[in-house]
Amino acid sequence: MVSLRFPFLFSQPIRPSVISYATTSRSFSAATVVVCTVAAGAAAFSGVAAIQNPTNTRDSFLQTALNFLLPNHSSLPWGSLSLADASPALVESKTGVSFPSVVSESRRLLGIGLRRKSVLGLKNIDVYAFGVYADDDQVKNVLGEKYGKLSISELKENKEFKEDLMELDIFITVRLQIVYSRLSIRSVRSAFEESVGSRLQKFGGPDNKELLQRFTSQFKDEYKIPRGSVIELSREKGHVLRTTIDGKEAGSVQSKVLCRSILDLYIGEDPFDRQAKENIESKLASLLQN
Numbered sequence: 276m277v278s279l280r281f282p283f284l285f286s287q288p289i290r291p292s293v294i295s296y297a298t299t300s301r302s303f304s305a306a307t308v309v310v311c312t313v314a315a316g317a318a319a320f321s322g323v324a325a326i327q328n329p330t331n332t333r334d335s336f337l338q339t340a341l342n343f344l345l346p347n348h349s350s351l352p353w354g355s356l357s358l359a360d361a362s363p364a365l366v367e368s369k370t371g372v373s374f375p376s377v378v379s380e381s382r383r384l385l386g387i388g389l390r391r392k393s394v395l396g397l398k399n400i401d402v403y404a405f406g407v408y409a410d411d412d413q414v415k416n417v418l419g420e421k422y423g424k425l426s427i428s429e430l431k432e433n434k435e436f437k438e439d440l441m442e443l444d445i446f447i448t449v450r451l452q453i454v455y456s457r458l459s460i461r462s463v464r465s466a467f468e469e470s471v472g473s474r475l476q477k478f479g480g481p482d483n484k485e486l487l488q489r490f491t492s493q494f495k496d497e498y499k500i501p502r503g504s505v506i507e508l509s510r511e512k513g514h515v516l517r518t519t520i521d522g523k524e525a526g527s528v529q530s531k532v533l534c535r536s537i538l539d540l541y542i543g544e545d546p547f548d549r550q551a552k553e554n555i556e557s558k559l560a561s562l563l564q565n
């Protein structure tokens with residue numbers, strides 16, 4: 276069934292800290308007006324950009340808006356209003372879950388989505404919202420030379436590009452934020468057994484029981500998973516899959532096929548949220564354009 280829900284909203288076009296710095300002195304009152312005008316202008320630009328193309332053009336529109344409204348903004352007394360400062364979090368519209376624009380210092384948000392699951396074949400519940408992040412410099416370094424000359428639409432059709440993204444040593448984090456309030460750690464383990472287990476069979480053959488067990492055993496009974504809990508699954512250097520639960524280290528497993536299996540749930544052939552996958556691919560493709 277085709278879903279018409281708008282995939283996400285942008286929030287906080289300019290971080291409040293930038294504005295409050297400018298308002299600490301009376302002599303900055305004119306500057307405050309300018310900053311507010313810039314914020315409003317940038318918000319308007321980014322809103323239009325978001326509607327036209329939610330993931331590709333937002334940063335460049337913000338930059339254009341800032342440059343147009345305040346050409347010398349980088350030499351003003353409060354410092355540079357860089358895009359890193361203005362980079363907005365994204366809010367998943369159905370659940371209201373907000374995703375930070377950067378995790379692990381350098382991994383930037385590529386797109387967000389929603390994992391729904393059918394319970395007893397009767398109804399679908401919203402289990403968690405997710406965000407996919409990658410280190411954009413690394414994406415450019417590893418994939419830029421091979422794919423930098425292709426257009427966004429060519430890249431989105433390019434199977435080898437997607438294959439390389441899955442297989443190469445690029446740091447990627449998938450952040451899951453639980454929205455279902457009655458989740459036990461046991462159901463988290465069995466959901467992973469089902470979803471990751473089927474991918475391990477697909478990519479690694481039938482002999483991966485021990486690997487799956489090593490991964491799922493990280494979700495120990497002592498963890499509580501109330502609504503709002505955050506699970507991060509990160510592909511680190513050398514195809515190490517690192518798991519954290521609410522910021523605490525749950526464990527690491529070195530396995531290329533396990534890393535691939537996790538990514539496949541979100542950006543593979545049969546993803547949990549197809550619209551999210553398309554947005555993520557567009558964003559990745561746009562990173563290689565400049």
Ligand SMILES: CCCCCCCCCCCC(=O)O
Nearest residue numbers: 390392402462463466467470
């Ligand atoms: C009642 C539904 C229980 C579903 C729990 C899913 C929790 C996290 C599982 C992550 C992997 C997946 O989405 O399959």
